[in-house]
Amino acid sequence: MNIVPFVKARTLGKVNVSSVTLAHGGGGKAMKDLIDDVFLAAFGEQACEPLEDQARFELVAFEAHGDRLAFTTDSFVVDPLFFPGGDIGKLAVCGTVNDLAVGGAVPMYLSCAVIIEEGVSIDLLRQVAHSMARTAAQAGVRIVTGDTKVVPRGACDKIFITTTGIGTIPASLALGVEKARAGDTVLVNGLLGDHGAAILCARGDMALDTPIESDCACLHELIGSILAAAPSTRFIRDATRGGIATVLNEIADGSGVSIEIEECMTPIREEVKAFCEVLGLDPLYLANEGKIVVVVPDDEAEAALAAMREHPLGESSARIGRVVSEQERRVTMHTIFGGRRMVDMLVGEQLPRIC
Numbered sequence: 001m002n003i004v005p006f007v008k009a010r011t012l013g014k015v016n017v018s019s020v021t022l023a024h025g026g027g028g029k030a031m032k033d034l035i036d037d038v039f040l041a042a043f044g045e046q047a048c049e050p051l052e053d054q055a056r057f058e059l060v061a062f063e064a065h066g067d068r069l070a071f072t073t074d075s076f077v078v079d080p081l082f083f084p085g086g087d088i089g090k091l092a093v094c095g096t097v098n099d100l101a102v103g104g105a106v107p108m109y110l111s112c113a114v115i116i117e118e119g120v121s122i123d124l125l126r127q128v129a130h131s132m133a134r135t136a137a138q139a140g141v142r143i144v145t146g147d148t149k150v151v152p153r154g155a156c157d158k159i160f161i162t163t164t165g166i167g168t169i170p171a172s173l174a175l176g177v178e179k180a181r182a183g184d185t186v187l188v189n190g191l192l193g194d195h196g197a198a199i200l201c202a203r204g205d206m207a208l209d210t211p212i213e214s215d216c217a218c219l220h221e222l223i224g225s226i227l228a229a230a231p232s233t234r235f236i237r238d239a240t241r242g243g244i245a246t247v248l249n250e251i252a253d254g255s256g257v258s259i260e261i262e263e264c265m266t267p268i269r270e271e272v273k274a275f276c277e278v279l280g281l282d283p284l285y286l287a288n289e290g291k292i293v294v295v296v297p298d299d300e301a302e303a304a305l306a307a308m309r310e311h312p313l314g315e316s317s318a319r320i321g322r323v324v325s326e327q328e329r330r331v332t333m334h335t336i337f338g339g340r341r342m343v344d345m346l347v348g349e350q351l352p353r354i355c
């Protein structure tokens with residue numbers, strides 16, 4: 001029998017001002033009120049429990065899902081904070097969930113560290129915290145620990161968020177960037193470049209009648225169904241900053257192979273193509289926040305593709321190319337005009353503060 005000691009519920013603090021001041025970073029009552037009223041109110045089913053300096057877990061909770069831990073961290077500085085299809089809070093949860101999931105891990109717990117600029121409105125913070133909570137709940141992960149810091153005006157731009165995640169990798173899985181082999185098929189789960197285009201539109205760089213929405217989404221369920229349908233899957237990576245061009249080059253480099261893709265089979269929205277043409281951008285380098293590149297052995301490609309297309313986040317999945325053996329580790333694209341062009345690693349930064 002477990003004897004649970006009776007713990008008196010904590011009294012939760014309340015924020016009574018409309019914007020963040022340096023006092024909210026001071027470590028005292030104002031900070032406690034901010035954490036209670038904005039973050040714990042959004043995240044915490046255990047908000048009233050005593051707070052410790054760390055989250056604690058029974059190891060059996062992890063062992064139930066696999067034999068290895070996956071552990072990842074990412075910072076989010078996107079500008080603007082809100083954009084069609086998402087916001088910095090949703091992005092921070094999805095990005096970290098996806099970085100766990102592409103390794104085959106079942107995402108479980110997240111931490112959240114927020115750097116806040118003095119003067120940011122409490123309402124805006126609440127919106128971001130609720131967006132994080134909503135996204136985490138939908139993804140079946142819990143935000144279990146966190147931190148807030150407040151910096152003087154101008155020392156950061158409104159809100160920066162760092163999320164760290166832990167998950168468990170099932171014993172049967174061993175995905176790796178070094179595992180692609182000549183003859184393998186390269187798949188993507190849908191239209192490319194939407195996130196990058198959405199952020200640029202939201203910054204007002206171009207006026208469009210129908211704004212392009214970010215593809216920001218948690219992909220662990222989609223990835224779970226790919227791995228079930230194609231258990232010999234070699235490698236999966238989310239094509240975030242640097243786009244699919246970067247991921248394909250990482251695979252070529254990691255596995256010592258070349259990759260050939262077909263422009264006519266690479267799914268890109270007409271609006272994104274037009275948008276890129278006007279701004280002189282290459283959609284292969286545009287950021288995605290809900291797109292993965294999947295390398296599978298040819299004999300499992302059909303099964304993987306069918307599983308992807310069955311999932312709502314993979315309806316426009318496509319076979320975009322294949323792995324070939326060549327001396328050089330390079331990525332090339334057969335163009336719709338019958339030519340062939342190199343798809344190099346991105347040199348420099350195409351778009352700052354995209355995620």
Ligand code: MG
Nearest residue numbers: 098099238240
């Ligand atoms: Mg990633």
